[in-house]
Amino acid sequence: MTSVKKPPVEPAQAEAIAAVPLRHPWRWIGAAIVLLLAGLFVYGAATNGNYHWDTYRAYLFDRRISTAAWNTLQLTFWAMVIGVTLGVVLAVMRLSPNPVLRSAAWMYLWIFRGTPVYVQLVFWGLFTSLYPHLAFGIPFVHQFAHLNIQTLNAAFFFASLGLGLNEAAYMAEIVRAGITSVPEGQTEAATALGMSWSLTMRRIVLPQAMRVIIPPTGNEVISMLKTTSLVVAVPYTLDLYTTQREIAGVLYRPVPLLLVASTWYLAITSILMIGQHYLERYFARGSSRHLTARQLRELAKAQAQAQGGAGAR
Amino acid sequence: MTDKPMVSAQAVCKNFGALEVLKGVTLEVQPREVLCMVGPSGSGKSTFLRCINHLEQVNAGRLYVDGVLVGYAERGGKLHELQPREAAKQRRDIGMVFQHFNLFPHMTALENVIEAPIRVKKRHKDEVVESARKLLDRVGLADKEKTYPAQLSGGQQQRVAIARALAMDPKLMLFDEPTSALDPELVGEVLDVMRQLAFDGMTMIVVTHEMGFAREVADQMVFMDGGLVVESGPPREVLANPQRERTKAFLSKVL
Numbered sequence: 361m362t363s364v365k366k367p368p369v370e371p372a373q374a375e376a377i378a379a380v381p382l383r384h385p386w387r388w389i390g391a392a393i394v395l396l397l398a399g400l401f402v403y404g405a406a407t408n409g410n411y412h413w414d415t416y417r418a419y420l421f422d423r424r425i426s427t428a429a430w431n432t433l434q435l436t437f438w439a440m441v442i443g444v445t446l447g448v449v450l451a452v453m454r455l456s457p458n459p460v461l462r463s464a465a466w467m468y469l470w471i472f473r474g475t476p477v478y479v480q481l482v483f484w485g486l487f488t489s490l491y492p493h494l495a496f497g498i499p500f501v502h503q504f505a506h507l508n509i510q511t512l513n514a515a516f517f518f519a520s521l522g523l524g525l526n527e528a529a530y531m532a533e534i535v536r537a538g539i540t541s542v543p544e545g546q547t548e549a550a551t552a553l554g555m556s557w558s559l560t561m562r563r564i565v566l567p568q569a570m571r572v573i574i575p576p577t578g579n580e581v582i583s584m585l586k587t588t589s590l591v592v593a594v595p596y597t598l599d600l601y602t603t604q605r606e607i608a609g610v611l612y613r614p615v616p617l618l619l620v621a622s623t624w625y626l627a628i629t630s631i632l633m634i635g636q637h638y639l640e641r642y643f644a645r646g647s648s649r650h651l652t653a654r655q656l657r658e659l660a661k662a663q664a665q666a667q668g669g670a671g672a673r
Numbered sequence: 674m675t676d677k678p679m680v681s682a683q684a685v686c687k688n689f690g691a692l693e694v695l696k697g698v699t700l701e702v703q704p705r706e707v708l709c710m711v712g713p714s715g716s717g718k719s720t721f722l723r724c725i726n727h728l729e730q731v732n733a734g735r736l737y738v739d740g741v742l743v744g745y746a747e748r749g750g751k752l753h754e755l756q757p758r759e760a761a762k763q764r765r766d767i768g769m770v771f772q773h774f775n776l777f778p779h780m781t782a783l784e785n786v787i788e789a790p791i792r793v794k795k796r797h798k799d800e801v802v803e804s805a806r807k808l809l810d811r812v813g814l815a816d817k818e819k820t821y822p823a824q825l826s827g828g829q830q831q832r833v834a835i836a837r838a839l840a841m842d843p844k845l846m847l848f849d850e851p852t853s854a855l856d857p858e859l860v861g862e863v864l865d866v867m868r869q870l871a872f873d874g875m876t877m878i879v880v881t882h883e884m885g886f887a888r889e890v891a892d893q894m895v896f897m898d899g900g901l902v903v904e905s906g907p908p909r910e911v912l913a914n915p916q917r918e919r920t921k922a923f924l925s926k927v928l
Contacts, residue, residue: 543775545771545773545775546775546777548728548771549771549775549777549834550777550789551764552764552767552838553764553765553788553789553793553837553841554761554762554764554765554793554841555761555789556757556758556761557757559793563788563792567779568777568778568779643779645779645821646778646779646780646781646822646823647778647779647823648823649823649824651824
């Protein structure tokens with residue numbers, strides 16, 4: 361460095377810009393109007409006796425309601441577990457080079473997307489009447505296990521299964537859209553490295569597809585939370601919607617109980633949305649040129665060290 | 674040096690439906706040799722490269738890598754299509770570098786390099802990470818191991834891609850227009866890495882438009898047009914004294 365004749369280029373010192381920020385008066389006016397309208401609505405609702413806020417308060421944390429909310433959450437969870445798992449399998453089948461797998465997946469989608477979920481749930485409720493005995497074994501030859509499923513209390517099981525199998529058909533299309541959004545070069549690069557098709561799917565394609573898959577899946581979870589109100593078709597009656605309706609029926613006051621149920625649905629949805637935010641952030645890693653706050657800090661530190669080192673020399 | 678060529682193509686043909694892309698390519702590459710393939714776009718250079726690691730299936734002729742028939746197994750006088758597992762095994766020993774890098778965007782530079790050795794070769798992670806760091810150092814990116822591809826320049830991405838291919842200890846490296854997608858000032862850094870690789874004795878087939886690189890590094894140059902090898906020989910001869918009209922016309926445009 362010292363042998364160089366030319367003087368080192370000194371960074372020109374310039375004053376940092378302190379500009380007057382752009383004002384947005386209309387935003388403030390708009391916000392004031394919206395707040396005023398919202399305030400008027402809340403005041404109106406609070407002073408309107410027909411809402412029966414005393415009943416709302418009495419039942420918001422009622423044991424039956426919170427248990428029902430927990431049941432609804434469990435239903436949502438199991439239905440989505442079935443839906444996502446089977447959905448991924450179906451999507452991969454639809455994109456497989458194997459025509460047998462492809463047609464089977466297509467048939468599944470055709471049937472489960474083509475009939476109403478309510479009808480499917482009624483069907484699963486009647487399953488025990490259609491097939492009262494299940495036998496496991498080789499058809500026409502030998503059965504080694506018999507199960508009389510009419511004796512089982514299987515409403516929760518069939519409700520989750522019915523919702524999950526229906527959901528799988530929709531998830532399959534979401535996952536397929538995600539997979540096809542990953543550029544072909546990715547599969548090629550993985551193949552050229554000697555990776556098998558399944559390894560390529562698992563390690564390269566699906567993690568990238570997740571970015572496309574998660575937002576609509578978040579939609580599906582939230583939608584599922586509310587679709588659970590249909591499980592009365594099975595009939596499964598311990599979910600949030602059916603429970604509040606039973607209480608409301610006895611009290612003869614539908615509005616406050618509906619508000620109770622809505623509050624619970626809204627609370628659960630909010631928690632799910634927070635979860636979705638973190639999931640999205642995880643799978644978005646590497647997708648942007650923008651450096652994360654931590655990376656910026658590290659780079660700034662490295663820059664400061666480099667300058668400090670140069671100055672000391 | 675040795676009597677067994679690393680790559681031996683005998684009248685290799687490839688067609689996509691009715692479109693004939695390769696119409697009988699015959700060439701040989703010896704171990705430690707660098708072959709540069711030049712020619713106009715659509716002449717079949719990239720397709721030939723992709724046939725070598727069986728990304729495309731050869732329709733006629735025979736293609737051998739290190740003495741092993743590519744893409745098929747010969748049993749009882751008949752050719753059988755390979756099981757996907759066997760085809761994947763053949764590809765492990767052949768590194769490929771793409772025009773558009775095709776790095777895995779959800780993985781850091783280091784993760785890109787260690788992925789295949791760990792998952793495909795089932796090597797131990799600590800050992801793979803150690804050699805991956807050496808490889809990143811070798812391509813001049815030791816300080817970028819935690820960086821994601823989107824935050825790297827094109828030249829840096831391509832150098833990571835080269836390190837990723839090298840991590841599998843290939844006996845042959847294929848380069849498919851490795852500098853065509855780069856800004857002019859970034860081309861040099863990638864060519865430097867490739868030059869060093871050739872100097873270290875790697876067998877390489879390079880599809881390129883960088884005539885300077887070909888002249889300096891290649892042992893053999895092949896000019897392709899219309900799915901055929903039109904002219905081949907030492908690069909200085911092909912470049913300075915082309916024999917065929919087609920070669921002359923092409924070179925007059927690019928030189």
